[in-house]
Amino acid sequence: MKEQTRSVILQCDDITVDFDGFKAVQGMNLRLLEGELRFLIGPNGAGKTTMLDMICGKTKPTSGRIVFGSAEITRMKEHQIAELGIGRKFQTPSIFRTLSVFDNLEIAMKQPRGVFATMRAKLRGEDRDRVHAQLAMIGLETKASWRAGDLSHGEKQWLEIGMMLMQEPQVLLLDEPVAGMTDNETEKTGELLREISRTQSVIVVEHDMEFVRNFASKVTVMHEGKLLKEGSMEEVQRDDRVAEVYLGKRRDADASRSTA
Numbered sequence: 001m002k003e004q005t006r007s008v009i010l011q012c013d014d015i016t017v018d019f020d021g022f023k024a025v026q027g028m029n030l031r032l033l034e035g036e037l038r039f040l041i042g043p044n045g046a047g048k049t050t051m052l053d054m055i056c057g058k059t060k061p062t063s064g065r066i067v068f069g070s071a072e073i074t075r076m077k078e079h080q081i082a083e084l085g086i087g088r089k090f091q092t093p094s095i096f097r098t099l100s101v102f103d104n105l106e107i108a109m110k111q112p113r114g115v116f117a118t119m120r121a122k123l124r125g126e127d128r129d130r131v132h133a134q135l136a137m138i139g140l141e142t143k144a145s146w147r148a149g150d151l152s153h154g155e156k157q158w159l160e161i162g163m164m165l166m167q168e169p170q171v172l173l174l175d176e177p178v179a180g181m182t183d184n185e186t187e188k189t190g191e192l193l194r195e196i197s198r199t200q201s202v203i204v205v206e207h208d209m210e211f212v213r214n215f216a217s218k219v220t221v222m223h224e225g226k227l228l229k230e231g232s233m234e235e236v237q238r239d240d241r242v243a244e245v246y247l248g249k250r251r252d253a254d255a256s257r258s259t260a
């Protein structure tokens, strides 16, 4: 879909967060479109994770406004924001290690029954189909009966992404999803994120510049709590201010491959 024809799904206006006098984010603006895969990058301490925390309601902005679809969510509680359709994945996977991969996805499914009732209840055919479709999407069909704790690091991350998707969020927030992954797992994760962004919007906080270069169409660069630059990876890499603060003034190929 062309950028002009897509509507804004998430808008952060003039966001500031003050932690006891320290401004971790200062006047930050961000507009995410439907079906967009956005990468949020910047040096350590730039305020990237704090932005995700504010969007999912974990941290409240000191000032500014966050709008999701037509709802202002700035002061909403974390669980309300999750129910509205914003899913957050942290660096450490929160899967049920002793349960099977299939059961993890089943439990994550959005339904009124409680966890234990869900486990006991016979799955309706359509729910079972949904779990299988999700297994296929995250590449774990052959491991449906595996104990989740026995999966590789990368597979655990995919399972958790699958669990988020079972709740049908419209926006997914991911913090360094490829950290600790093999090259092959990193590539597969990029493809998975692309596939997700065909129907949902995704914000990925990332330090792995090679990964960002391979999969980003639009990149937002933060520095000291502010928006430094936004554009394609090429535009961002060409920007002198980005080179200065983010790539440490190194403009060679090595610099763009380095992790911050």
Ligand SMILES: Nc1ncnc2c1ncn2[C@@H]1O[C@H](COP(=O)(O)OP(=O)(O)OP(=O)(O)O)[C@@H](O)[C@H]1O
Pocket (backbone or CB within 6 Å): 019, 022, 024, 042, 043, 044, 045, 046, 047, 048, 049, 050, 051
């Ligand atoms: N709860 C808090 N109380 C005080 N300071 C905080 C708090 N959370 C974050 N900070 C500070 O705010 C700044 C931004 O942190 P944040 O984690 O958002 O940066 P980041 O860009 O995600 O960095 P990194 O890439 O290292 O994870 C940092 O200086 C951090 O120490």
